[in-house]
Every structure is written in structure tokens, then in C-alpha cells.
Amino acid sequence: MKPIQRVAVIGAGVMGAGIAAHIANAGVPVILMDIVPKGATSRNAIAAGAIEKLKKTNPAPLMSPKAAKLITPANTEDDMPLLAECDWIIEAVIERLDIKQSLYKTIAKHRKPGAVVSSNTSTLPLAQLLKGLPKDFRAHFLITHFFNPPRYMRLLEVVSSPETDPAALTAITTFADHALGKSVVPCFDTPGFIANRIGTYWMHSAVVHAIKQGVGVEEADAVLSKPMGVPKTGVFGLLDLVGLDLMPHILESMNTALPASDPFRKLGPAPALLSQMIKSGLTGRKNGGGFYKLDEKKNKLVMNLSTGSHMPAARPRVPAVLAAKKRGLKGLVMHDSAEGRYAHTVILGTLAYAASLVGEIAENIEHIDRAMRLGFGWKYGPFELIDKLGTAWVEAEFKTMGLPTPAILRAAAGRPLYRVEGGIKQFLTLTGSYQPIPRAPGVLLLEDIKRRAKPLFKNISASVWDLGDGIACLEFHSKMNALNPFIICMVNKAVRKLPALGFKGLVIYNEGRNFSVGANILMLLITSKLRLFFLINLILKHGQNAYLALKYAPFPVVAAPSGMALGGGAEILMHAHRIVASAESYIGLVEGGVGIIPGWGGCKELLARAAKYGKGRGPMPAVAHAFETIATAKVAKSAEEARSLHFLTPDDVVVMNPERLLATAKSYALSMAADFKSVQTPTFTLPGPSGFAALKMALHDFAQKGLATKHDVVVGTQLARTLTGAEHADPLVPLTEAQVLKLEREGLVALTKTAGTRARIAHLLRTGKPLRN
Numbered sequence: 001m002k003p004i005q006r007v008a009v010i011g012a013g014v015m016g017a018g019i020a021a022h023i024a025n026a027g028v029p030v031i032l033m034d035i036v037p038k039g040a041t042s043r044n045a046i047a048a049g050a051i052e053k054l055k056k057t058n059p060a061p062l063m064s065p066k067a068a069k070l071i072t073p074a075n076t077e078d079d080m081p082l083l084a085e086c087d088w089i090i091e092a093v094i095e096r097l098d099i100k101q102s103l104y105k106t107i108a109k110h111r112k113p114g115a116v117v118s119s120n121t122s123t124l125p126l127a128q129l130l131k132g133l134p135k136d137f138r139a140h141f142l143i144t145h146f147f148n149p150p151r152y153m154r155l156l157e158v159v160s161s162p163e164t165d166p167a168a169l170t171a172i173t174t175f176a177d178h179a180l181g182k183s184v185v186p187c188f189d190t191p192g193f194i195a196n197r198i199g200t201y202w203m204h205s206a207v208v209h210a211i212k213q214g215v216g217v218e219e220a221d222a223v224l225s226k227p228m229g230v231p232k233t234g235v236f237g238l239l240d241l242v243g244l245d246l247m248p249h250i251l252e253s254m255n256t257a258l259p260a261s262d263p264f265r266k267l268g269p270a271p272a273l274l275s276q277m278i279k280s281g282l283t284g285r286k287n288g289g290g291f292y293k294l295d296e297k298k299n300k301l302v303m304n305l306s307t308g309s310h311m312p313a314a315r316p317r318v319p320a321v322l323a324a325k326k327r328g329l330k331g332l333v334m335h336d337s338a339e340g341r342y343a344h345t346v347i348l349g350t351l352a353y354a355a356s357l358v359g360e361i362a363e364n365i366e367h368i369d370r371a372m373r374l375g376f377g378w379k380y381g382p383f384e385l386i387d388k389l390g391t392a393w394v395e396a397e398f399k400t401m402g403l404p405t406p407a408i409l410r411a412a413a414g415r416p417l418y419r420v421e422g423g424i425k426q427f428l429t430l431t432g433s434y435q436p437i438p439r440a441p442g443v444l445l446l447e448d449i450k451r452r453a454k455p456l457f458k459n460i461s462a463s464v465w466d467l468g469d470g471i472a473c474l475e476f477h478s479k480m481n482a483l484n485p486f487i488i489c490m491v492n493k494a495v496r497k498l499p500a501l502g503f504k505g506l507v508i509y510n511e512g513r514n515f516s517v518g519a520n521i522l523m524l525l526i527t528s529k530l531r532l533f534f535l536i537n538l539i540l541k542h543g544q545n546a547y548l549a550l551k552y553a554p555f556p557v558v559a560a561p562s563g564m565a566l567g568g569g570a571e572i573l574m575h576a577h578r579i580v581a582s583a584e585s586y587i588g589l590v591e592g593g594v595g596i597i598p599g600w601g602g603c604k605e606l607l608a609r610a611a612k613y614g615k616g617r618g619p620m621p622a623v624a625h626a627f628e629t630i631a632t633a634k635v636a637k638s639a640e641e642a643r644s645l646h647f648l649t650p651d652d653v654v655v656m657n658p659e660r661l662l663a664t665a666k667s668y669a670l671s672m673a674a675d676f677k678s679v680q681t682p683t684f685t686l687p688g689p690s691g692f693a694a695l696k697m698a699l700h701d702f703a704q705k706g707l708a709t710k711h712d713v714v715v716g717t718q719l720a721r722t723l724t725g726a727e728h729a730d731p732l733v734p735l736t737e738a739q740v741l742k743l744e745r746e747g748l749v750a751l752t753k754t755a756g757t758r759a760r761i762a763h764l765l766r767t768g769k770p771l772r773n
Helices: 014-025 045-056 080-085 097-110 126-130 135-139 166-178 195-213 217-223 234-242 244-257 272-279 319-327 329-333 338-356 365-376 382-389 391-400 407-412 446-452 485-497 521-529 533-551 568-574 602-613 620-631 639-644 658-673 689-704 710-724 737-752 755-767
Strands: 007-010 030-034 071-075 088-091 116-119 141-146 155-159 183-187 292-294 300-303 310-312 418-421 424-428 434-436 462-468 471-476 505-508 557-559 563-566 578-582 585-588 653-655
Touching: 007 014, 014 030, 014 045, 014 071, 014 141, 030 045, 030 080, 045 071, 080 097, 088 097, 088 166, 097 116, 097 126, 116 166, 126 141, 135 141, 141 166, 155 166, 155 365, 166 183, 183 365, 195 217, 195 234, 195 244, 195 338, 195 365, 217 234, 217 300, 217 319, 217 338, 234 244, 234 292, 244 272, 319 329, 319 338, 329 338, 329 382, 338 382, 338 391, 365 382, 365 424, 382 391, 382 418, 391 407, 407 424, 424 446, 446 462, 446 471, 462 485, 471 485, 471 658, 485 533, 505 658, 521 533, 521 737, 521 755, 533 568, 533 737, 557 658, 563 568, 568 585, 568 602, 578 585, 578 639, 578 658, 585 639, 602 620, 602 710, 602 737, 620 689, 620 710, 639 653, 653 658, 689 710, 710 737, 710 755, 737 755
Parallel strands: 007 030, 007 088, 030 071, 088 116, 116 141, 155 183, 471 505, 505 557, 557 578, 563 585, 578 653
Antiparallel strands: 141 155, 292 300, 300 310, 418 424, 424 434, 462 471
16 A cells, blocks of 8 residues: 555544644645534635644644644535545544444545545444445544544554455554654454543542542542652543543443443442532633632632532642652552552552453553553553552452452463563563563664663763664663763763774663753752852863764764753754754753853854854844844744754754654664764854844843843843854954853853842752743
């Protein structure tokens, strides 16, 4: 089958529009269709309105403004012939079988031979959807269940049938993997598939048992969040986020589809409290509040589950949570308290339910764990949680609770569900044998390399690994991957020693949640309070030299970020010879938020990129771009936006699937190594005093309008001095790289001498929020 080159999405609701946006993010043209509204002047009004809404939604469904141009609005009355141009047609209409099947009959008249049709249904079985449809249509039909928001949720559950053409299935899964960045999990044709079946049980159980056992909302969320590796929203916070009004429909659908013997059914219907909340308009964050809400003074209120009224949030210290910090998950569920017993009921009940479904909803435990991690944001899937508790212990607890022993635990016979054998991670099957977790071709994970090898070099904050083929990998592993002297030392060591060991390239990469949040500013606060300004200058010089060592290394350096790359993290990217970025990379020079300016080469690198790739002539346009970007602490909301801000260049590469990031970066390092030549030392033409005066006038104007605070002006003035060269520069006499770096150091050190900067750093460390002083 030919690659997917054009897609249609029918149904321009929140989900359909989000799917269309993400297909456009992949650079693929997409037609977004919906019905013709009654009395509308534009027959494409619904689809066109959805596209306009995509441009304004936050978090942004679109990775760049140009992606919106790839979406064509259409309607289902006039434009169905357009489907003949499409390789994949996605149905995302209302969850009614009759409407869907009627639509499929119309699609069948227009789709071209071989085109794949899929439904985004989350509740209707594939067998029912296919009933009465032509054979060729059935052979090219799938369920492709996206999670909301489609751009950010990497899970794609795919359901096929014995009739499905293997080529059609491969075409969609390949496109979803490579172009959309999805982790594709095959599911069996069962109600709720994987993630919603288990996740909905977990949420429903949490609400039902909190009411039954008299556990408060805050206490419930405290135990059913971080202690079990679940996002800090907990269950009640998650329900507020997704919308309480959705739950009765989901529960009704599940209770209708599942047999009476299913443990889900035994939890009963939605509690009466939920219906009362919906009737009174308390449907969650989208409508002013739910279990949590804010009062008129923005103080947080929380619902009392007994009375249904809201009261001030208490932010309680829960002893069971403290026990979890000492003894792990077992300490939580075995704690002798109301919250501990609640955690035991909900967590063990959910694990028992998940374990009973192996072989029914999915082929193996790895598929289920991956679906829960990616679909619900759990840090550990249910079977990884069972391993944390111990399979024998869990089996004994199930018996105490009167629950049957699931087949997977009988197969385990006290053994772990996952193990590492010969450096390869394996999972247990229902037959009692272990199988390796498969990796698709083109997927290279550092976690796999680390299981079977030792680092070339290592300290407490960074390691260097052998990726094979003469390419090494520099990994950060400090807290939040914050940059510190240990990482700087490892950069220098890697550049110095790798050539002698036969390495011909380096990739800077890690598998943390964020590439790097920047330099460790606690050290900066301490040294500035002690007035050790000479030491600050020395640290800056040391960091600048390390980054220059990367830039002028005798081999190609490829930086491969994912997540946040802020401050010093962004600066190290800009000193690499190539950036291979995950599409979800959020890059920015945010030093202004803590009252300083970039000091490890960020100013001069952004100047150089803006001068080379930006618009306008003369030195001032590049200076203006760098000043605006740094002074306002702009953070790109995607790798494509980072390109428009000149953090990425036109030659840099964006990878949609983060699991393919390391392999892609390695391949670029290898190809560049073949004829690598060190980069030329740049010079900088800066506007000097006239440019400095212009930026100071702009700062004064911002302050007059209330757009800049007093200390913003102080920081902005030092930034303007650095970027323009002020009295040190002349437009007719270019500055060297070393001279611009000296300006960076002088500007940053000068700011650390101010009380305003020290206050900003201290406030951020204390509260996690920037101070506007």
C-alpha cells in the first residue's frame, strides 16, 4: 500500500479537530468535514470555525501557524467526492451506531480503492461497526482510538479484525508511529479497549469508595497520585479536568456492554452526588469548578463528599503518604489509617481488575502497562505496580480480599512479571514464559543500552555511553537535568578523551522528562549573597569554554532534546553542530525571569543565528530579535516554533516520535562524521552606542506603559548592553566571539550584584514562580 499522503477527518468536534490538527502538524494535508448547519451563510461554517478555534486553543493543538494552512474545511453534503483523494478517512462523529453506519455507506461510495477508513470510537465494538458493510470496506476498516488532546497524548489504540488487510493495518500503524509520533498499542475488540476500561474502573472505584469509606477529596487525591506514580491531580482533580458530565455517559456505556459478572458492574452506577453536581453546573474546570473550585478571591475550595458543599482547602498532611515515602507503595496500602485502607481498596482492586483482563483486552501485560502509562499518565502500569509490591504478596492480598487469583499471577508463581535477562528487559506471558519487549526497527533507547553496558565515563550528574558505530552519548542525570559543574566537567572530558578512544561523533541526549531546565541557580544565589563575584565570573568562563569545546570539537556533536531545554539547556543546544529535536521540545532563554541574562553563549549564538537566518539588513534586526526573545523569556511551544525563533536552524531536524529520537540523532552524527570539518570562528557586527540608546528608549517606553517593572528595566538594560556592545562596539569594527562572551559575563555578574536579581532567584527557588519586582 502507498504511504499516507492525504487524510480526511469527518467530525469537527474537539476530538476530530484535534486529530486533524495533529495530522497537519506532521505536514500532511487534511480535509476536516462536518455537517452543514441550518441557516448558516457558510456551508463549511462548523469545520471553518473549528480551524479558527484550533489557532486560539491553549495548550496549542497546532505546532506552528503553517500547520493550520494544511487543513481544508469542508462539509458532508457537498464535499464527499473529496474523499477520493484521501488515503485515510477518519470518522470522529457522535457515538451513535446508526449515524456511523449511515456515514460509512456514504464513504463507501466515494473512497478510492485501498483507502483505509477508521473510527475514533471509544465505546462501540468493531464487530457492530462493520455489520452489513461490503467486504472490501471491512478489509480496510479499523478502530483508531486517539486520546485527548491528540497532539500531546502519545497513545493510539488500534483494533483490527480477522478480515483486516495486513497492508492496511501496516500503513496506518507506520504512519501513526513515524509521522504522528504515536505509540501504537494493539487491542482486542472489547468495551473501552485497554486504557479506558482500566482507567474508568480506577476512577469510578476511587469515587465510590471515598464516599463509602468517608475519605475526603484532598486525602483521596493525596494517596492516589504521587505515591502510586499517578499525576498530581489525583482522581478527583482528573475528573474535574476531563469533565464530570462525561462520566455518567461512560459508565452507562460500560455497564451496558459488560456482563453482569464483571467487577466493573459490581461497583454500581454513578453516585447520586455526581448527578447532583452536574445538575447544579459543577462539571469541572471548564465550567467554573467541580470537586475543586476557586472562590471570588481565587482561594481554593474543596467539596465535602458528605454534604456536597465546598469549604476551604486544608492541604492535609496524610500519614499514609508519609509512610509511602519511607516504605514505598506497600507502606501506603498497608498503613493503618482510613486513607491507607482506602488506598488498599482502590489500588489493589484496580490491580486485580487489570490482572483479570490479560488475554481479554490485550495480548500481554506490556501492552496494558504501556496503554496506562501513555493514556492516563501513570508512571508505572498496573503490572509494574504489582512487581513493586511483589507478585506473591499481591496474590496473598487478593485471597484475603476474597478475589480470585488471576491467570497471570498463577503463571508467575511468585516470580516477577518483568525481568532483565542478558541485558534485555522481558515480560511474563500467560504461558509462564518470558518474552523480550520488542523494539521496532529504528527505535534506539538509552535505557536498553544502560541495561547491558557500563558507561565510558560517569560522575554524579552525567555519564557518557557507547551507542555503537563510533558514536558516544552524553547523558545528564542530575535533578531535573539541571546543569552544574559536574556536567560541565563531563562535557570537557568527553571532548578531550573520546577521539583517543576511536569515537567519531557525540550525541547529547537523555530520557528524562526534560532535556535540561538550565543551570542550578541555587549556587548562583549563594555565591552572589557571599559576594563571590570573581567565582561567578570563573564559573561562567568555565561553562563558556566547555560549550566552545563542543562547538569546535574535532567530531560532529548532535544535540537531541525532548521536553524543556531552558537557559543553559538551550545554550548547549545552540553550540551543537546539528539539533535533532523531538517535536515536543520547548526551548527558551528564560534567564530574565530570575533577573540575569544568558551567560554561557546564548546571547552570541542567538545573535549569530538571527543575523544568518533572519530578515532585514544591517546589525539591528538581529539584535532586535535577540533582545525581544530573551527579554520576554520566550519559550517555543514546539520544535517548529523554536525554528521560527532561531533556536533551531533550517538544517536542524524535527522527529515526531521521541522513541526514534536517539537513533535519528545517531544516524546524523554518523553521516556528518564522514567528511566533518570544524566550524569557522565567527565575528559579530554590533550597532554599538546608537543601538544601545534605541533599546533603552524602548525599555523606557515599556516601563511608562506598565509593561515592564523596575527590575525588568535593570535586566533589560544589561541585556541591551550585551547585545549591542554599547560603548565597546562600532558597526564598522566587528567583535570577536571572545569579546561578545566577555560582554555576557560582565552583564550577568553586574546583575548578581543587585538586590532585585537576588530576590528573583530566591523567590523562584522558594515558590517555583517568577517574581515581578
